[in-house]
Amino acid sequence: MSKVIGGFVSLVILALITRSLGVFGFGQYATGIAYLSTFQILADLGLYSLLTKEISQKPEEEKELVGQFFTLRLIVAVFFMGLASVLVFLFPYSRELKLGIVFASSAFVLLSLSQLFMGVFQKYLQVYKAAIAELLGRAVQLGFVWFFFIVGGGLFHYLGAVIAGVFIIFTVDLVFVRGLVPFKLVFKNLNWRRIVKTTYPIAISIIFTLLYFKSDTLILSILKTQEDVGIYNVAYKVLEVLIFFPAAFFGLLLPLLSLYAKENKEKFSRLLSRLTELTFAVGLTAVVCGILLSYSIVNFIGGTDFLSSGLPLQILFIAVGIIFWATLLGNAVIALDLQKKAMWAYIAGFVFNFIANLIFIPRFSYIGASWTTVATELLVTVYLVWVIKKEQKFRVSFSVIARSALVALFVASFVFYATPSIQTPLGAGKFLAVFIGGLTIFAVFIYLFKLYKLLPKKLFTKVE
Structure with a gap:
């Protein structure tokens, strides 16, 4: 439930910022977030x-x-955010955007640290504490964004709201984890060599995976206008x-997947099969209904100024379905200790994505970026x-x-x-009525078709 609330709050924040800054201003905001996120990804390891x-x-x-x-x-994290603050002055961005990136870099240090804490919460089956921190942070950010929306805020104001929200998330997470x-x-005894040696296959996989999530925005920001960035990023958000x-x-299930991979391969195989089937049931419905509602979604979020985001969102919904399954497979790879073999998938994905974006973005702008995302996934x-x-x-x-296909057909028919x-x-x-109606029909047929x-029975069982 907290994820649903958090996602809803994120969309409300997005709606306020897009309406306040407009297409160009939101393009600058999205460019700054994508730029800093890229360096945060490099710090993940x-x-x-x-x-x-x-x-x-x-x-x-x-x-x-x-x-x-x-x-x-x-x-x-401190090293890479410092590097980001220096290198940004080599990019062809406005002075306001460059200074805004330097201003917001501290938030991404704290965000990087908070993400690490999720591993502790997952082991103790106390992810609700991370959810509390997330919701408090989002509430603070929303409060600032709403205030700036009323008084007419600019780029720096909304980046400041990001800093305030992340600071709350980190502080609450830290208190909970230390408990x-x-x-x-x-x-003195930091065994960083062992950690890096063990983690570098995971790091390479994560870095290349997330880099191709951000490279399209960065390439758009350099080769096209900030308006193009704004239109694409409403859909991408x-x-x-x-x-x-x-x-x-699936992060919640990683400890269970790891345990089965180590002690009982038959249970691991059975769990992976069931989760794949579950992913198909949810993913197919999301893709079909998302394509039908894309223009309504972007209008609901950004208003009529962002209706051009409808087509790229329709394309990206195909990627959503693929990513659902890829996320499960990525966790299975970690559980099976296949990171070294799997990292080549992410390297190949990044190389393909980067080259394809360089080819198609100059000609097709955000439409080219959208199809490149689908092909990469x-x-x-x-x-x-x-x-x-x-x-x-x-x-x-x-x-x-x-x-699962029948469930998707019934829900899509209602939406259509x-x-x-x-x-x-x-x-x-x-739109809200159709959305709620679609969810209701989905839940009913998921139940009727059993x-x-x-869902794994041990989802809420503590892994010792």
């Missing part, structure tokens, strides 16, 4: 995934492990909100399936796939007949 795995398998070393991982993440694991900073849900859900997902299949067999049930024209946006009231049984 795969520490979150490795910490989750190690404290699940070595509980007796938990305090020392958390201290070492936190210290290393702090050092690396579970009273770790300390470790400088919807994708980011949607794919956060499978990332959070498909390439990476196929490679991950190949890597996992060589190590661990898993299969899906045709009956489940057929029932409730929408007079795909390219004509619904009013806010009717697809809810695909």
Whole structure:
């Protein structure tokens, strides 16, 4: 429920900022966030995934492990945000945007540290504490954004709202984590060589995966106008909100996947098969209905100035369905210790994405970027399936796939007949009614077709 609320708040924040800054101003805001996110990605090092795995398998070393991982993440995050603040002056951005990026860089240091804490919350099955921190931070950010929207804020004001929200998230997360694991900073005995040696395959995979999520915006910001960036990023923000849900859900299951991969490969295979079927059931419905409602979604978020975002969002909804499954496969790769083999999928994905964007963005702008995202996700997902299949067999049930397709058909039929024209946006009231109606129909048929049984029974069982 907290993820639903958090996603809704994110969209409200987006709606206020787009209406306040307009297409050009929001393009600048999106460029700044994408630029800093790129350097935050470089600072990741795969520490979150490795910490989750190690404290699940070595509980007796938990305090020392958390201290070492936190210290290393702090050092690396400060370094990369400092580097980002220097290098931004080499980019062809306005002076206002460059200074705004320097101003907001501190928020991304704290955000990087907060993300590491999720591993501790997952082990203790207290993810609700991270949710509390997230909701408090979002509430603070929303409060500032609403105030600046009323008084007429600019780029710096909304970046300041980001800083305030992230500061609250980090502070609350830190208090909660230290209540579970009273770790300390470790400088003298920081075994960074062992950590980096172990984590570099994960780090490379994560870095290249997330870089191709951000490279399109950066290339657009350099080769096209800030208006193009703004139009594309309204659509892309919807994708980011949607794919956060499978990332959070499958992240919860990583300790269980790791345990089964180590102790019982048959259970691992069965769990992976069921989760694949569950992903198909949810993903197919999201893709079909999302395509039908794309213009209504962007109108609801950004207003009529951003209706051009409807077409790229329709394309990106195809990528959403693929990413749902790729997220599950990425966690399975970590559980099976196949990071070194899988990292080539992400490297290939980044190289393909970067080259394709350089080719297609100058000619097709954000439409080219959207189709490149779809092709990249498909390439990476196929490679991950190949890597996992060589190590661990898993299969899906045709009956489940057929029932899932029927669920998607029923929900899509309701949405289609409730929408007079795909390219004509619904009013806010009717859009919400159609959205709630679609969710209700989805829930009813998931129950009638017994697809809810695909949820693992041990989802809320503590992994010792």
